[in-house]
């Protein structure tokens with residue numbers, strides 16, 4: 225009996241790890257997103273494969289610098305299934321991230337993807353926080369050419385610690401990784417999470433929560 229429970233657990237954990245590691249595998253060569261289709265599926269409906277063209281599998285412009293004139297001093301240029309329809313069902317995507325001096329890509333998580341990042345210009349302090357063991361902070365300074373991975377679902381961030389502009393390219397294990405910026409999710413949701421809940425969660429008084437609600 226114990227053996228069967230162990231075996232079942234093993235099979236279950238293996239199959240779960242396969243399911244959550246990245247998007248589902250395709251069952252055909254490709255399924256270029258038909259961006260005009262109103263059919264709702266897990267992903268996007270396929271364009272007729274006989275009508276696909278090279279443009280469906282390409283994106284132009286990742287050489288262009290993002291606009292970092294904003295309060296956080298960073299900018300993400302995504303190349304997900306919404307910019308490149310040929311990514312539909314393939315389980316991968318790419319982003320370019322630009323950072324002004326001292327710019328930050330604030331703590332966030334991707335609900336559907338691990339992320340592997342490399343620095344093209346400048347230097348970045350990066351980090352993520354583990355769930356088990358609880359809240360261990362894994363951090364490192366990356367120089368040009370260094371590569372780092374943020375495991376799926378974990379809260380992570382980057383900060384430009386060089387003297388000039390910084391640029392990074394990151395690949396993600398989903399056609400649509402999603403992003404949850406922690407501060408915006410907690411203080412900027414509509415409608416707001418009740419003040420007394422946030423007062424208890426953050427161990428601060430109501431004035432601080434009102435202020436944070438007002439700026440997000």
Ligand SMILES: *[C@@H]1O[C@H](CO)[C@@H](O)[C@H](O)[C@H]1NC(C)=O
Nearest residue numbers: 289290291292293294295299
């Ligand atoms: C960058 O963004 C800022 C703020 O939105 C805007 O004022 C500025 O014109 C933008 N710069 C460029 C080059 O697009």
